[in-house]
Every structure is written in C-alpha cells, then in structure tokens.
C-alpha cells in the first residue's frame with residue numbers, strides 16, 4: 603500500500619496493515635511481545651474480563667446509538683489481541699471498528715481471530731494515530747495510557763473517549779504474592795486528559811476473579827508489567843500454585859472534548 607506522501611506499507615496476509623514507518627517502532631520489538639500477547643489471549647479467553655468487556659461495550663453502544671453518522675467509527679487504541687473489540691462488536695450496532703497497537707504480534711493475533719467486514723486492524727503508534735482528524739465517534743483505551751492530544755485530534759467534537767484503567771485494588775492478591783510490600787495502586791484520575799477533555803462519568807468495576815490452574819496463574823503474571831520487577835523467589839513460589847483468587851478493580855471513565 604502507498605499513501606499520498608509515497609510511503610509504502612505492508613498489507614499482511616492475515617488482513618492487517620502495518621502503518622509504522624522507520625523510527626516509529628517498525629522493528630516490531632515495541633509494545634507487548636509474543637509471549638505477553640499469548641498469555642493475555644489465553645487469560646481473556648477464560649472469561650476473566652468478560653464482565654469488564656460488557657461494561658465498556660455498554661458505554662460504547664450508548665454513545666453510538668446517539669450518533670447521527672451513517673456508519674459511526676469506534677477506535678480501540680492499544681487494542682492488544684483485540685478482546686475489547688470482539689466483546690463490543692455484538693453490542694454496538696451499525697459501527698465500524700478499528701484496532702491499533704504498536705505490537706505486530708498483538709495485531710497479528712487480533713486479525714487472525716477476527717477477520718470480518720467492518721473491523722480493521724493496524725500496527726500503529728498511539729502517539730501518531732493513522733487516523734484523519736475529527737472522524738471517530740468513540741475511542742476506547744483499556745489498560746493503556748491514552749495520548750490526550752492524539753485522542754482529541756481524531757475524535758469528533760461530539761465524540762467520547764472511554765478509558766478503563768487499573769484502580770487501587772487491581773490484582774492486589776497477585777501483587778501481594780510477588781512483592782515484599784504492596785501498596786494500593788495510585789488512582790489515575792485522568793490528570794493528563796483533564797486539559798483537553800471534560801470528565802462525564804466514572805464507574806468502578808470490581809469483582810473477584812478465580813484464576814484456576816498453574817498455567818492460568820503464569821498467564822496472569824506474564825501479561826502484566828509486574829513480572830519484570832517481581833521478586834524471583836516469590837515468582838517461583840507463585841508459579842507452584844494451582845490457582846489464585848484475585849481482584850479485578852478497574853476505573854471506567856468517560857470523557858468528552860472540551
């Protein structure tokens with residue numbers, strides 16, 4: 603594929619496009635690696651985030667019902683292996699979906715799993731979204747940091763940004779096992795978004811999650827950034843467990859452009 607500036611992009615057999623240019627993480631080493639992507643894929647496939655997916659999908663559906671566009675567009679920024687698009691899709695009528703992630707491994711998995719008309723997958727950097735200004739009806743960012751300026755640029759003036767971020771108790775029991783001292787995670791009140799967006803609504807999604815089996819416990823660890831900082835001996839002990847009951851605690855917030 604070639605763009606109007608004569609840049610060339612790969613259109614992959616799996617049905618996604620790689621829109622990274624040299625110097626933008628094109629090496630494919632940016633973002634989540636293959637092991638992290640596969641760990642997350644297995645974890646979400648066991649249904650551990652289904653309830654959260656339902657809440658996010660419900661908010662997007664509500665926004666899209668109000669859209670006057672013939673074909674509203676939902677953009678999932680840092681979409682990973684595509685869980686949230688897959689779970690939203692049946693709840694949101696009329697819309698087209700676009701998932702972008704800087705990890706080629708993640709987008710390859712997403713595209714392989716969901717190759718349907720009306721769903722587009724692209725390898726791209728959230729800090730330079732390959733999206734025309736003011737074209738998106740709803741942006742979703744889950745477990746990742748939104749770039750306020752890019753989100754503001756691509757969102758329609760009446761569009762909505764929906765963010766799902768870890769709240770203080772998220773995965774507390776996992777953290778208690780692998781760190782000598784555990785503090786509540788800091789609540790992200792969207793400070794960075796505040797200058798460009800106005801907060802509409804916040805809700806907390808909190809539930810117990812039964813992670814069954816040693817494989818699932820290691821998947822949970824491997825899909826988080828904690829594993830890099832965790833105490834080695836504690837990790838070894840964790841990986842001997844045949845299950846773990848932990849808390850999913852997520853703040854879901856809605857924002858509109860100022």
Ligand SMILES: C[S@@+](CC[C@H](N)C(=O)[O-])C[C@H]1O[C@@H](n2cnc3c(N)ncnc32)[C@H](O)[C@@H]1O
Pocket residue numbers: 632633634642679680681682683684685686702703704705708726727728729743744745746
């Ligand atoms: C914790 S995962 C969350 C994935 C997905 N949103 C979910 O909730 O299942 C964070 C994702 O952000 C992606 N990511 C990190 N930096 C990025 C960037 N600058 N641009 C696009 N994606 C990025 C990673 O590759 C990874 O897939």
